[in-house]
Amino acid sequence: MMNLPDFLIVGAAKSGTTTLFRELNSYSEVFIPGIKEGRFFSNMHRNFRGGAAAKFQNEGPRDLKEYTQLFSGQDEKVKGDISGDYFYYWQRSIENIKRIYADANKLEPKIVIVLRDPVSRIFSMYHHIIRLRSDTKSFEEVFNLSKNRIKDGYAWMFDLHGVGLSFQAVKAYIDNFSIVKVYLMEDLQSAGFFTDLLAFLEVNEKPKSQHLPRSNENDYLMPKSFLISWILSLFGNIWVKVGYRGNHRNRLLHIAKKIYLFAEQLNRHGNQDSINTKFMGELIHYYKNDVIQLSKLIGRDLSHWLIVEQ
Numbered sequence: 001m002m003n004l005p006d007f008l009i010v011g012a013a014k015s016g017t018t019t020l021f022r023e024l025n026s027y028s029e030v031f032i033p034g035i036k037e038g039r040f041f042s043n044m045h046r047n048f049r050g051g052a053a054a055k056f057q058n059e060g061p062r063d064l065k066e067y068t069q070l071f072s073g074q075d076e077k078v079k080g081d082i083s084g085d086y087f088y089y090w091q092r093s094i095e096n097i098k099r100i101y102a103d104a105n106k107l108e109p110k111i112v113i114v115l116r117d118p119v120s121r122i123f124s125m126y127h128h129i130i131r132l133r134s135d136t137k138s139f140e141e142v143f144n145l146s147k148n149r150i151k152d153g154y155a156w157m158f159d160l161h162g163v164g165l166s167f168q169a170v171k172a173y174i175d176n177f178s179i180v181k182v183y184l185m186e187d188l189q190s191a192g193f194f195t196d197l198l199a200f201l202e203v204n205e206k207p208k209s210q211h212l213p214r215s216n217e218n219d220y221l222m223p224k225s226f227l228i229s230w231i232l233s234l235f236g237n238i239w240v241k242v243g244y245r246g247n248h249r250n251r252l253l254h255i256a257k258k259i260y261l262f263a264e265q266l267n268r269h270g271n272q273d274s275i276n277t278k279f280m281g282e283l284i285h286y287y288k289n290d291v292i293q294l295s296k297l298i299g300r301d302l303s304h305w306l307i308v309e310q
Helices: 017-024 051-055 064-069 090-103 118-131 139-151 167-176 185-189 193-201 226-242 251-266 277-298
Strands: 007-011 078-082 110-115 180-184 221-223 268-272
Touching: 007 017, 007 090, 007 167, 017 078, 090 167, 110 167, 110 185, 110 193, 118 139, 118 277, 139 277, 167 180, 167 277, 180 185, 180 193, 185 193
Parallel strands: 007 078, 007 110, 110 180
Antiparallel strands: 221 268
16 A cells, blocks of 8 residues: 555644654654654646745655655554645645555545644744844735745745745635544643644543644744855755754764854844734735635634734
């Protein structure tokens, strides 16, 4: 039987999925490939613009054989793929998931969706782009450039307009798959979260903790110097090639990596960035209808998503 995952966490990006990946992979009955994001079913091309932020979207398997090899030898485990692009590219992802699972005569995967209020989510995505030294513009500028940048071939995370939308993607997954679980990001810190999730995934191990640790303390830290950030980005591209992700070739590289990470940490401000109240109000108005429809769809009160923080 073809080695396809048993569950897909399709997003949404910047909603705690990285922490979820680390925690789930600590269970002996669960297997998620080390690359975390399979980036396969969305069928993205490989020439996005956008520096390091786009680089990761240009990687990953595009061939079915290459993708299924990620799960080879893991038949006794509950296998998963966590890819936020499956949420953004929900139409083509759903189409490809259904077709490929049907062709393989395999039961459709369980679908997990984690949602976060749109303003916090796109603000977090913006800082992700900044931390990767893929932009130096303000949050408002990047938001307003979204549509034109996507037309110009930038990677999907630069589409802050679209990244904050959730209703259509959630509805489509619910309509197309019979086993779908929808969480809010705040659920991840609630008592009993892991008991519920493991039961849904049919993992028999007892939960090691009842909730996930918070992972977004540094979500909104800005660099002290964009020049230093640009210089670090050059070295960062080298680490991707020679071992930044853990495969150190020698002790010198290992020491150099520590110096690089130390310099990167020093380049962060201690204070968090924030959205000015006026622009936050504009953003909440922009996403209001989507949030209202989503609230009705999943039967959850999302009114706190529509409050302008002072």
